[in-house]
Amino acid sequence: MDIQTLKRSRRFSVAPMLDWTDRHCRVLHRLLTHHSLLFTEMVTTGAIVHGDAERHLRFDPVEQPVALQLGGSDPVDLATACKIAETFGYNEINLNVGCPSDRVQSGRFGACLMAEPDLVADCVKAMRDATSLPVTVKCRIGIDDQDIEESLDRFADKMVEAEVDALYVHARKAWLKGLSPKENRTIPPLEYARVYRLKQRLPHVQMLINGGIETFEQIDEHMQHMDGVMVGRAAYHNPMLMAEVDARLFDDTRAVPDFTQIMASMADYAEGELAKGTRLNNIARHMLGLANGRPGARQFRQIMSVDACKAGAGPEVFARAVAVVEDRAVEEIA
Structure with a gap:
């Protein structure tokens, strides 16, 4: 640079x-x-x-x-x-x-x-x-x-x-x-x-x-x-x-990935890191604030902090956390 x-x-x-x-x-x-x-x-x-x-x-x-x-x-x-x-x-x-x-x-x-x-x-x-x-x-x-x-x-x-x-x-x-x-x-x-x-x-x-x-x-x-x-x-x-x-x-107005895209990208990253021996919670702990201000944020944090620590936890934990937020958003609209 x-x-x-x-x-x-x-x-x-x-x-x-x-x-x-x-x-x-x-x-x-x-x-x-x-x-x-x-x-x-x-x-x-x-x-x-x-x-x-x-x-x-x-x-x-x-x-x-x-x-x-x-x-x-x-x-x-x-x-x-x-x-x-x-x-x-x-x-x-x-x-x-x-x-x-x-x-x-x-x-x-x-x-x-x-x-x-x-x-x-x-x-x-x-x-x-x-x-x-x-x-x-x-x-x-x-x-x-x-x-x-x-x-x-x-x-x-x-x-x-x-x-x-x-x-x-x-x-x-x-x-x-x-x-x-x-x-x-x-x-x-x-x-x-x-x-x-x-x-x-x-x-x-x-x-x-x-x-x-x-x-x-x-x-x-x-x-x-x-x-x-x-x-x-x-x-x-x-x-x-x-x-x-x-x-x-x-002054860069390119679209930034939204919440769902970010979670998907981090899931892909986590999959690669898990193959190298990284534990999922070492990645998930940095993501707890991603859903702040969204419906379901508390459940999101719980899943990301608790489930990510369980033995054998993988990127599916991220998918469950995203689903909670998306489901709550639909409920809010309804």
Whole structure:
């Protein structure tokens, strides 16, 4: 993918979410949007350099464009991971400087790196030297008692000096002391205006905003100030939101598959994956929100979450779930 097409894809991206945005999830999301940039879960440098790189990095070409998010703070290890990852065909490599979990902090990466902008800059430089792929950073606006005016500017300036290709900014602080990772996603107040000011100060840097974005009304407002939006939980829990993305943000008015077509495509995908040893529930768990707002949505979720876990479950589970929704729709009309 050429750099201009990649930059355009960043107008809408799905946030990297641990245990959620795996390769099965990305296949589903790609059915809904042709252009948006999809992210992997965060993968640590250790898992790639010292573990099973094939298991952590392989993905289906139909998922493209895909960005790999790395977790780490050692420039040498990050450089090595970039060299390995480039061979798998990713479009972008992103460094995680936003995850607030204790496990991540103990490994000296994630949001705690907001306190070490010089180290992060060294990491970005090492990554850029090791790969021809664009290198980006996803960060918070600050951590703990940092002054979000001074510290965020200092951090961003260091990233610019390191020639980062883009910044994804989660518009919340991360409180590393006293809040759980879950609480860090909701309790610290959103400071969108602070991110807007950063973009105004660095207009030449492609900058994408993240945090609490759930509707197209919010997306339209952010697009007045930013180069793009990154949506996380709203895209995951209500995936049909993405069915409108191509038309609204990429001027692509091609018909998007409807609910029934998406379920049929995922059934075909599941059949192939089952033959490789994948369990149906590993695919079905990402699809629970597909019927949101439709008659029969509760039964749909029950079938997809319970029946898909049963021994020997296959694509027929998807067919039963679709039938429930279609039958209820007929009843509503009658």
